[in-house]
Amino acid sequence: MTSSPAKKWAVLFASVVLSVASVAPAFAQSGGSAPAADEAAAATPSAASKAAAKAQRKAARKQARAKKNAELKQLESNGYNPARNDPNYPTDLQNAQKKAAAAAAASQ
Secondary structure, three states: OOOOHHHHHHHHHHHHHHHHHHHHHHHOOOOOOHHHHHHHHHHHHHHHHHHHHHHHHHHHHHHHHHHHHHHHHHHHHOOOOOOOOOOOHHHHHHHHHHHHHHHHHHHO
């Protein structure tokens, strides 16, 4: 009785899969093991610090946005119009910046 090479390979493959499947649970950790409990305890402060860092970045972005918006409003009140397609763009902006600086210096 001769078997084909394909059948031999299939049997060999199946035996390897079964032997690996029977060894794998030996390396698995139980749910109540100490390292898993340590990871769960360590995850909580980490998540809190990540949330605090995220809130801090959000506050910094909000503050920077408010500063830029205030600066833009000050320039617009001194004659700068960002929506206008002006061929004299740099001079228009520089003149508004000079006016804003002069007004800030006068108010101090």
